[in-house]
Amino acid sequence: MATESERIHRYLEDKLDECRVEDVETRLSELDMLQSTARSERVESDLAVLSTLGNETRYRLARVLADADGELCVCELNAVVDVSESAISHALSDLREAGLVNRRKNGRWRNYEATPVASAVIDALDEVHHDE
């Protein structure tokens, strides 16, 4: 990456005026360390969590379950989201695979509840926006 380090070299030179002296190698390794703090299993699971919640059907299901006081039956979730039963089932299955909900069998009913991961992400979004 000759061209890339050259560009960073020029950038750091420019920055000298307003900042301290740095060495390109040092900077590159700093950046590499920053990047590698994200362990790859964590990246994978975070991406699953985020992309799974980033769909309206799944987001609404997760939010209702997180706000609900305990578990809800699929039949109740049907009343909450306006897509086919099949779509809800697919959505719940995706949420489960991402570790965002747990399922409990109860005869022919199935009850779902939000996991702490789902609650944590939703709470974080609520809190950071609470002043709006």
Place this chain on the structure above:
Amino acid sequence: MATESERIHRYLEDKLDECRVEDVETRLSELDMLQSTARSERVESDLAVLSTLGNETRYRLARVLADADGELCVCELNAVVDVSESAISHALSDLREAGLVNRRKNGRWRNYEATPVASAVIDALDEVHHDE
């Protein structure tokens, strides 16, 4: 939705054995209240945040910016993510649109920094997983 309320009716009947008496109308309105606590502007912005972060390129950029001590130049971000410059630029533009990063112009360099929203979501994911 005659069929839907019938199903909920049967579900609540089943639940009587292990729970208290409830009325279908009441339950449906409880569910509706649960669902409507999610104000629609908030849903939209949460979905933008989550789906934007749910892509590896954008997630890695956001995480590095959140972990970095202040802003980083695009030229530095190039060293951190392994896609074309164009892809990085598109990714940063998406992150900006979702309110996850801010941009500062500095001559021909562009510096980006994570917003509190980005930090909050990433922190939440880190915290909920800290025991793994």
Place this chain on the structure above:
DNA sequence: TATTTATTTGAATGTTTCTTCAATTAATAG
């Protein structure tokens, strides 16, 4: 002023994703 440089933009394209329909499974009721 002409050239180089850093970044962005837009079009193109292959891939992924979301939803639905139809069929299936598993539990219960008749």
Place this chain on the structure above:
DNA sequence: CTATTAATTGAAGAAACATTCAAATAAATA
């Protein structure tokens, strides 16, 4: 045991997405 019911599964098609290449913009330098 047959039928009904609750939920799931898989296939299919349309829509949305992510990345790249090529071209454009804007700042700085020669």
